[in-house]
Amino acid sequence: MKQQLLRNFLDSRTEPVCAYVYDLAHLRRRAERLRQALPPQCSLFYAIKANSDAPILQALLHRTDGFEVASLGEVERVRAIDRSVPIIFGGPGKTDAELEGALQQQVMLIHIESEHQLRRLDWIARRRHQVADVLLRVNPAQLPQDAKATLRMGGEATQFGIDQAQIPAMIELALSLPGIRLKGLHLHAISNNLDAQTHLAVLTHYLTLAETWQQRYQLQFEWLNVGGGIGVNYGVDHAEPQAQFDWERFCNGLAALIATHRPGYKMIFECGRFITADCGYYLAEVTDVKTTHGKHFAILRGGSHHFRLPVSWQHDHPFTVLAREAWPYPFARPAVQDAPITLCGELCTPKDTLARDAHVARLRAGDCVAFLLAGAYGWHISHHDFLSHPHPERVYLDG
Numbered sequence: 001m002k003q004q005l006l007r008n009f010l011d012s013r014t015e016p017v018c019a020y021v022y023d024l025a026h027l028r029r030r031a032e033r034l035r036q037a038l039p040p041q042c043s044l045f046y047a048i049k050a051n052s053d054a055p056i057l058q059a060l061l062h063r064t065d066g067f068e069v070a071s072l073g074e075v076e077r078v079r080a081i082d083r084s085v086p087i088i089f090g091g092p093g094k095t096d097a098e099l100e101g102a103l104q105q106q107v108m109l110i111h112i113e114s115e116h117q118l119r120r121l122d123w124i125a126r127r128r129h130q131v132a133d134v135l136l137r138v139n140p141a142q143l144p145q146d147a148k149a150t151l152r153m154g155g156e157a158t159q160f161g162i163d164q165a166q167i168p169a170m171i172e173l174a175l176s177l178p179g180i181r182l183k184g185l186h187l188h189a190i191s192n193n194l195d196a197q198t199h200l201a202v203l204t205h206y207l208t209l210a211e212t213w214q215q216r217y218q219l220q221f222e223w224l225n226v227g228g229g230i231g232v233n234y235g236v237d238h239a240e241p242q243a244q245f246d247w248e249r250f251c252n253g254l255a256a257l258i259a260t261h262r263p264g265y266k267m268i269f270e271c272g273r274f275i276t277a278d279c280g281y282y283l284a285e286v287t288d289v290k291t292t293h294g295k296h297f298a299i300l301r302g303g304s305h306h307f308r309l310p311v312s313w314q315h316d317h318p319f320t321v322l323a324r325e326a327w328p329y330p331f332a333r334p335a336v337q338d339a340p341i342t343l344c345g346e347l348c349t350p351k352d353t354l355a356r357d358a359h360v361a362r363l364r365a366g367d368c369v370a371f372l373l374a375g376a377y378g379w380h381i382s383h384h385d386f387l388s389h390p391h392p393e394r395v396y397l398d399g
């Protein structure tokens with residue numbers, strides 16, 4: 001199915017191929033499935049920084065409960081496809097103009113990352129004769145032991161959120177400001193977590209924190225935003241499909257957790273990677289194959305200026321080879337057979353390496369490689385104009 005989709009695309013092109021291909025039908029099905037599995041007290045938002053292309057947002061518009069953004073530019077991207085879909089607005093560096101713009105664009109919630117940000121929002125909202133609905137972003141004092149394996153934004157010193165020790169004072173301040181309505185808390189402290197049990201342990205901790213403060217201040221929060229951070233396994237064992245985060249198991253555990261804690265508030269998930277990674281492929285044609293110092297290298301029409309993810313994460317990205325038979329030259333085709341090969345881009349830097357020593361049955365100049373799981377944090381985190389090569393095609397297949 002997946003192979004067929006890419007094959008059809010490839011057969012429609014004659015120039016050296018360099019393209020992002022997104023499968024919108026798959027994306028819609030995936031979002032629906034993820035959302036339906038969640039307990040009814042939970043909303044699924046899409047964190048658009050993972051991939052903010054209009055066709056992606058359009059596909060997710062009625063298949064998620066809304067969008068999480070972290071700049072006014074992102075607010076505008078969402079508003080360009082829908083005037084009223086719920087938006088939640090985070091980020092440690094919101095300027096006055098962004099806070100003002102967010103109020104003007106009627107965002108549903110603003111996540112507050114510091115005392116200064118809270119005071120500025122109150123000041124701006126009052127001037128506009130508005131009241132801003134906010135969640136306080138908490139940097140928890142600690143996280144469960146298991147959560148240490150993942151990338152972390154909290155449970156240690158970071159630029160994100162408000163130190164747990166300062167939350168009581170911040171709750172009191174928020175309650176005293178006429179331009180602010182406190183709706184609950186926001187916790188997004190881990191990223192790329194692959195284990196459902198670990199995620200449940202982290203959420204249990206979040207629920208406990210929320211309960212403590214609700215009791216202490218006789219509050220009833222309306223929302224607890226438990227963040228995103230559900231991971232994608234980019235492992236490269238080609239023999240077997242990689243084990244991905246077990247969403248069904250997680251949702252069952254979450255239902256049990258909700259039954260025990262009986263929180264009066266609703267929960268928000270704001271996932272990026274887990275929603276869109278699997279719907280995108282980055283295709284690059286092999287323009288050359290060579291051997292130096294006993295190692296095989298394939299050079300691609302493309303590279304990290306289009307797809308920075310493997311370099312950024314320092315991993316070898318999974319890919320599949322799409323053979324192409326056309327060969328226009330009257331001389332032999334450089335090829336490697338049944339051997340490890342390193343896939344490099346067209347940039348003049350040794351950092352432009354997307355997979356190292358990956359075993360291939362055969363790879364020839366003129367073949368194409370398709371990097372998998374490239375739908376999130378691919379094109380959108382890359383330095384497109386470094387070395388001034390042409391940009392990849394960006395193709396959104398549907399149906």
Ligand SMILES: *Cc1c(COP(=O)(O)O)cnc(C)c1O
Pocket residue numbers: 047049050068090091188191192227228229230270271272273274
């Ligand atoms: C980036 C981000 C997300 C999404 O993270 P994923 O790992 O893509 O799920 C969610 N919430 C906040 C606050 C973020 O910064």
